[in-house]
Amino acid sequence: MKVVLSYAPAAHDESKNVSWAQVIWKGNNMRYAETGFNLEIDLSRGNIERVETDPRDTELYLGGLGTNAKILWDRVPPEVEPFSPDNLLIFSTGLLCGTPATGCNRTIVSTLSPQTRLMAFSMMGGFWAPELKYAGYDKVILRGKSPDLVYLWINNDKVEIRDASHLRGKGAVETAELIRQELNEPKAQVAAIGLAGENRVYFASIEQGRSSASRAGIGAVMGDKGLKAIVVRGTKDINIARPAEFIGLCNEVLKYIKFRNENPIPGVMPILAGLGSPQEMKVHDEKWHTENFAWGNSRVRRKEFWNEEIAKDWMETMETMRTRLISCYNCPMTCGATMSPPGLPTYMMKCFSKLTYTMAAFSDLQFGLGIAQSATEYGVDAFSAPQVMAFALELYENGILTDEDFPGMPSDNEGRFYWLLDRIVRREGIGDVLANGTYWAAKEIGKGAEEYAHNNIKKHEQLPLKLGMLNPIYFLMYATGEKINITQIEGQFPQAPFPTREEREAFVKDWFQIPDEKFKQYFLDWELRGEKSIPYYPTPEMCCDIVDWQERMHYIDDALGMCAGLSSFPLKPPYHIHNYPKFISAAAGIDMDEEKLTQAIKRYRTLVRANNTRRGMRRKDEKPPEDHWRKRFPELEEKLLDTYYKFKGWNNQGIPTKESLHELGLDYVFEDFEKRGIYSDNGDTPSEETSAEKEKE
Numbered sequence: 001m002k003v004v005l006s007y008a009p010a011a012h013d014e015s016k017n018v019s020w021a022q023v024i025w026k027g028n029n030m031r032y033a034e035t036g037f038n039l040e041i042d043l044s045r046g047n048i049e050r051v052e053t054d055p056r057d058t059e060l061y062l063g064g065l066g067t068n069a070k071i072l073w074d075r076v077p078p079e080v081e082p083f084s085p086d087n088l089l090i091f092s093t094g095l096l097c098g099t100p101a102t103g104c105n106r107t108i109v110s111t112l113s114p115q116t117r118l119m120a121f122s123m124m125g126g127f128w129a130p131e132l133k134y135a136g137y138d139k140v141i142l143r144g145k146s147p148d149l150v151y152l153w154i155n156n157d158k159v160e161i162r163d164a165s166h167l168r169g170k171g172a173v174e175t176a177e178l179i180r181q182e183l184n185e186p187k188a189q190v191a192a193i194g195l196a197g198e199n200r201v202y203f204a205s206i207e208q209g210r211s212s213a214s215r216a217g218i219g220a221v222m223g224d225k226g227l228k229a230i231v232v233r234g235t236k237d238i239n240i241a242r243p244a245e246f247i248g249l250c251n252e253v254l255k256y257i258k259f260r261n262e263n264p265i266p267g268v269m270p271i272l273a274g275l276g277s278p279q280e281m282k283v284h285d286e287k288w289h290t291e292n293f294a295w296g297n298s299r300v301r302r303k304e305f306w307n308e309e310i311a312k313d314w315m316e317t318m319e320t321m322r323t324r325l326i327s328c329y330n331c332p333m334t335c336g337a338t339m340s341p342p343g344l345p346t347y348m349m350k351c352f353s354k355l356t357y358t359m360a361a362f363s364d365l366q367f368g369l370g371i372a373q374s375a376t377e378y379g380v381d382a383f384s385a386p387q388v389m390a391f392a393l394e395l396y397e398n399g400i401l402t403d404e405d406f407p408g409m410p411s412d413n414e415g416r417f418y419w420l421l422d423r424i425v426r427r428e429g430i431g432d433v434l435a436n437g438t439y440w441a442a443k444e445i446g447k448g449a450e451e452y453a454h455n456n457i458k459k460h461e462q463l464p465l466k467l468g469m470l471n472p473i474y475f476l477m478y479a480t481g482e483k484i485n486i487t488q489i490e491g492q493f494p495q496a497p498f499p500t501r502e503e504r505e506a507f508v509k510d511w512f513q514i515p516d517e518k519f520k521q522y523f524l525d526w527e528l529r530g531e532k533s534i535p536y537y538p539t540p541e542m543c544c545d546i547v548d549w550q551e552r553m554h555y556i557d558d559a560l561g562m563c564a565g566l567s568s569f570p571l572k573p574p575y576h577i578h579n580y581p582k583f584i585s586a587a588a589g590i591d592m593d594e595e596k597l598t599q600a601i602k603r604y605r606t607l608v609r610a611n612n613t614r615r616g617m618r619r620k621d622e623k624p625p626e627d628h629w630r631k632r633f634p635e636l637e638e639k640l641l642d643t644y645y646k647f648k649g650w651n652n653q654g655i656p657t658k659e660s661l662h663e664l665g666l667d668y669v670f671e672d673f674e675k676r677g678i679y680s681d682n683g684d685t686p687s688e689e690t691s692a693e694k695e696k697e
């Protein structure tokens, strides 16, 4: 049920080229935690509507990713192309965004990805989502395409589509600043694309404050819709169902964060011992990343790379360029930093992008932090972009691309990266091919280039990591993950066994975040060597439990708008399966317990899969790169996948079964699958064409 409560036909001021709608408040149903309203914007027609949402959807799918998946299912059938006006681009707050819950500030952006051609749901921290809630909306749902470049200005009840032709070609950070000045609204929050988004680069990001939504090319969809930015200012309140109880829960979390900050977990590497993102802005010791992750086009391990001299040099670079540590909205963790490379404007740096350009180019930190400034302004994913450039140079070194493909490219390595980045975001020459990411670029280049696009899952560049022995937990996470973000669904269970039983016993003592005691035993018995070590331990059944638990936490976060750094990603986090139902009940007034919450997550997680199943995703797509581990075990891998599919209620193609859909109240999905003949599909559904190829047709 969707009721349009207020609808003012968009007026248009020719002289300023501005469409606007004054929202008229009707309806008086009290909603808690959420506002109960979405903004629906048709960019083709310049139409703006404020639409009341159905509270029953919140109970069934929570919010954020959950309700986004439902909207995409209902309104974007598989015939729709990522660059079609019928594709939706949804900016959603999480259910608890804007409440006092610490670290709950994620914007969940969902659409169809031009890169994977599947459902994309990229998250960004910062300040945007709470601001949207305070303006009175849970989501902004965009459809159509604007004929001219525009930006959206949401100022509480007044919503305008404004001309952005003067911002064409501007950087994402620069755009945010110019708009704030133009509107005289220094407190407005701006989510903007740079040149990469405007030119539909498949790994274009949406940049906002100290964060960005980068994966799967959602910035390209924003650019395709002719939308340069969404600007929000909100000054309203959010209702909390049981405020005193809710504040009590928030205080417990804050207390625990303080405790954990003072008591890092012993026995794990420093970046995993604390909370928040891996604290890359504070950590100076990069031995682990630089020696374990692959350099270049995710090929070369440099095991003896880190030494005292480099440590000193990199620390000086970081200390010189880092001007201030910063947090996202309502969070004490200061995971990000403002960076001021010499001679360049200040920008904000987050997480591992500190190292991605450096390592792709076999260069130093100074280079990495410098080029990241340009990349942030252009608005590209800091994981894909460096890999794509390193891939191009590898093809060049191996004669697959030649001098003719790189006219005027500098001869020095760093210069080449700057040159390539520039060509890619402008889609000039070879840059036009590379702008589609390594998977599609390799197909277009041919001549054996596909061998070099060796780090993709579901057509998307993954973490540049190549390891020795298959890890069965990670195999399942990588293979079946649909989040395509860098952490996939890892987190709550330690990444590796602790060497001694004593250490393991100490670890499990205060491990109250586990959903079931059996996880303690799984971990206690996990050995570095011998019978109970990888790849055959944990057993496939145990791996299912572990992966499912980890995934469950990520999916809760993505519906509530919680930062994974305080929940699904670190070990022993402040938010967990036992206190989340209390948060939801006290804030949203929904009668929630662990069982009901688990069922809701299962429902919208299945709906994400259903969206992708309908778009052709099958078992053949669920495999990590061949060279991700040196030692592979094909029989075990098949067994892992079989067991996990069964555990999840999916058939051997990874398609949710009639029974599991029925149990989740998703019979409408089953009916659609039946109608489309999806169950009789043998897994050979073609899903290879690019949007560009379709468009050419």
Ligand code: SF4
Pocket: 103, 104, 105, 125, 126, 275, 276, 277, 326, 327, 328, 329, 331, 332, 333, 334, 335, 336, 563, 564, 565, 566
């Ligand atoms: S933990 Fe870090 S990344 Fe997460 S909300 Fe806080 S500051 Fe942002």
